[in-house]
Amino acid sequence: MIRSFITRTDLLRVALGWGAVVALLALHPLLAPPVPGPLLVVALLAIVAVILVCAFGVVKQAETLAHRLGDPYGSLVLTLSIVLIEVILISAVMLGPGEHATIARDSVMAVSMIILNLVIGLALLLGGLRHRGMAHNRTGTSAYLSMLVVLVALAFGLPGLIGHGGAYTVGQEIPIIVLTLVLYAFFLFRQMGAQADDFTEVDERLRPAHTAANAAPRTPIRAVLAAHRVEVLTRLVLLVVTVVPIVLLSHDMAALLDDGLGRLGAPVALAGLLIAGIVFLPESITSIRAALNGEAQRVNNLCHGALVSTVGLTIPAVLLIGMLTGQEVVLAESPANLLMLAVTLLLSVTTFAAKRVTAMHGAAHLATFAVYVLILFS
Template sequence: MTAHLRAVFTPAVLARIALGWGAFAAVLLLQPVLSAHLPAPALLAVLAGIVVVIVACAFGVVGQAERLAHRLGDPYGTLVLTLSIVLIEVILISAVMLGPGEHASIARDSVMAVSMIILNLVVGVALLVGGMRHGGMRPNRTGVSAYLSLLVVLSALAFVLPGTIGADGAYAPGQAIPVAALTVVLYAFFLYRQMGAQRGDFQEVDAVPAGSPGRGGAAPADRGTQTAAERPSVTAVLTEHRAEIGARVLALVLTVLPIVLLSHDMASLLDDALDRAGAPVALSGILIAMIVFLPETITAIRAAHQGEIQRVSNLCHGALVSTVGLTIPAVLTIGMLTGQPVVLAESATNLTLLAVTLLLTVTTFTGRKVTALHGAAHVLVFMVYGLTVFSG
């Protein structure tokens, strides 16, 4: 075990962990100073410093995630990164709701921002990068279809039904209980199938044996990837490499946590900077969400650059399924326990953009190939979303 720890916690890894946690400690210690009205140059310098630390840590997260993905195979490898980030994000949203003040719409605003960022900006840039380098890439259509089925249902439960059957955009307690319970059951069943019988649906098409139900199209040129038959089972991998995998998961979590904590600590500073610049307040939530999901963004773009389009889907669509599937039950439960209203119903503008995004995602990933042109369409939708933020 000691040898594995030394192999995983290299000086570079330890330096990133120390940098992230050191920056977080500094922010906490300097909170009285930072909460004062800093001069504009000092405010920008602090924000730039935090961003530099987050980016440095993000590359460390990406390195651990890629090694885990290589060792465990998909979807297990990407699932570790996705759940690490999403669970921390859900915990922080819940902590804000349990703290002082009114935060009735924080879950709605956060999840909507994440939806637009992941489904349009991250997916769009990844498809542009992968499409320009590889031409047409073939996703595993069965796996993508499973993600989209859940996203359609969960998005309707989160953003549409509260405005049609609820009161003032929030579910009544008698509605919130079954919605939260059914969401948890659906998400748990999804994980059970993804990690079990339908694992092949979430692998690259050239890693799924011909004739398999999970095969979404003809295989692209071989990139030297092991087939599903050649790859040892995840149980065998965990048994043989338990110490290394445990150490890498620990390193990943220790590097991810300061990213999320710092991004939320910088929220007030960012609000101050945007207020001085005359920018809309909603822009702060979007920028914070982009920072929180920076490790997954980098990993997805690198996967697209290598032609691993199904891994892009696992990272992006899987992250959003986890975000909605975990956040909505958590905030509904907190709302019922504390008596706080949980406003989830979205505006007509955001519902329109969400519907366009889901329809575009379906048309993008159900074809035989995804291309850079699909990516350009997704990026355009994100730009329109940004336009609505500034015009709202």
Template sequence: MIAPESPTPPRSHTPLRAILTPGAILRLLLGWGAFGTLLVLQNTPPSALPGAALAGLLTAIVGVILVCAFGVVIEAEHLAHRLGDPYGTLVLTLSIVSIEVILISAVMLSPGEHPTIARDSVMAVSMIILNLVIGVALIVGGLRRARDQGDGKRGLRHNRRGTLIYLAILLGLTALAFALPGLIGADGAYTPAQAIPIAALTVACYAFFLVRQMGAQKADFQEVSAGSDAPAGSGSGTSVLAMLGMHRNELIARTLLLIATVIPIVLLSHDMAELLDTGLDRLGAPIALSGLLIAMIVFLPETITTIRAAAAGEAQRVNNLCHGALVSTVGLTIPAVLTIGILTGQTVTLAESPSNLVLLGATLLLSIVTFARKRTTALHGAAHLAIFVLYTLTLFGV
């Protein structure tokens, strides 16, 4: 007797017009149209623009980026709903981080010397994600939950196993990136003999983390139930492979639309760096502030998604977006720039200043204290914001 075949999940058909909506088309036109306009105007140096024109152009670019950012958030939330965590948030994270890594690599491959571009960029991203974004998210989520659920259930309940895994990986990767070069390197940079094993170790560590996160330990990165540390959806639900089979066309279309909307955001952010440098120079502000502002704009879609998740009480999604983004940023950027440095003979200065190392160490220690508890509160968020303020003060030399 032939055993009956297991039923194949029915494939869902979402009309393309439900994905490529008029709003999505408008955002694509705005993003790519603005980038095309900047390409046409690239022969006009920013220094030749009057103050009003410079301010108007920067305002227009930021406006376009904001419009596109909301489109990215919409597609990311659709994907997260279909795939669940950690797969849904990983799509958004890798889309943004990969393009950022490509841009940093492109700067290094362009004419001129850029020895600290990777260090300054990754440090800015670290402070933004670990302190500004997480700080705001914890305040928003903590106040919202305290209001909705009463004094007995203040704060956001997260999956401690997954969060502490993120922080353990970050401790190792940031030590390799920012601390060790100043101790064993030459003038804050790894020697070629050191760079090869450091790059290989970083790639191996990040790859192993991704394999475990998407495989045997994926439950550690899912939301927990109200009464225990067990994942809220453990033991039930449709597997990600089944979801891919059921909604393949929709997932492919939304992923492509998300990437097509993300790329103009990062390209516009990169192109307006020179405009920002000119504007900040005229105002007498430190040029280092430009890198911080660019990093904030690049990660704007992820920031919006994180705060919305915090307001909805999705604590682990906040962690997956923030800590996952930083693990990916360090895990991809450091090997990329070290490899470029080896191939081109460029010096890649990674060692951070003592003040920034203190701030980074305090940030990681505060993160461990914050997320060692089952619930985080608005007060934890305020402490993270305080460190971000201290970081911005160091940029101004205060």
């Protein structure tokens, strides 16, 4: 029965991804900086090619699960799989040798700009051009943005005002950790429970025929899991084992990117931006495909949901590790980046206050991302 859910292509993608991870470990001495130019280019191209192949495998499983489970549960599977692995890797870096005071700040900032401006901008632009305008569930979108305004302020703004050197004091860290985790847990509890309908599509054309015609209530998630337990578990495992190599390869290529960009005189933060973009490539592809299908709320669930989870899990994790290991965790952002975060959040609230999002909204988000890249080179 399991074989009916797993194709030969799926297995080849998994084998390719993990084979590349093993190959990088074996070739580590040859890829230690400074790497010869030709070898550096070949290694980076090979890693990106493997990541792309694996990313499309993740997208396939995510879309199948989304169809089976329905939103918001389908989107949550992909979001939490990627975010949890990313949080674990950031935590592992902090627990390793060396000083990594700003790794959480830099990583989450890059992810924020990529998701809120680049991915959403592309999705709205392409989806808007195809469908003229896309309706979304404004109640669910408002919930995401409310969470982001609070979590981003706690993460990047407040430590610069009440902390020391851009970091919270120990006495401040404990309530911030508790507050962030409680707020995030309550959000998930409501999203997967009483308010699940707030995160579903509102466009009648995108609903199943029987639901649109008869307004019949959808099948409860427990009933879906009971009826399709083997398929859901199989696809979930396949999704995770396909996405792990993407994250591992992305972090392994960090040293190669630092080496190559350093020779070109590019800013150090650009490497973090590129890596964050690659880590969230499966979600980016899925979001753009959803927009092309007119599924505006799924774009919200994937993008805003990913960022809520990233901030809600990463910040408490690194603060806790900092407390236990005695490391200083610098979270306060620069004035320029704080301005871009404020502009991005204000633009997001303005965009999704509309009943229908359009290509013009997408263009505004893309322009904001371009300004952020300009700041990186300033």
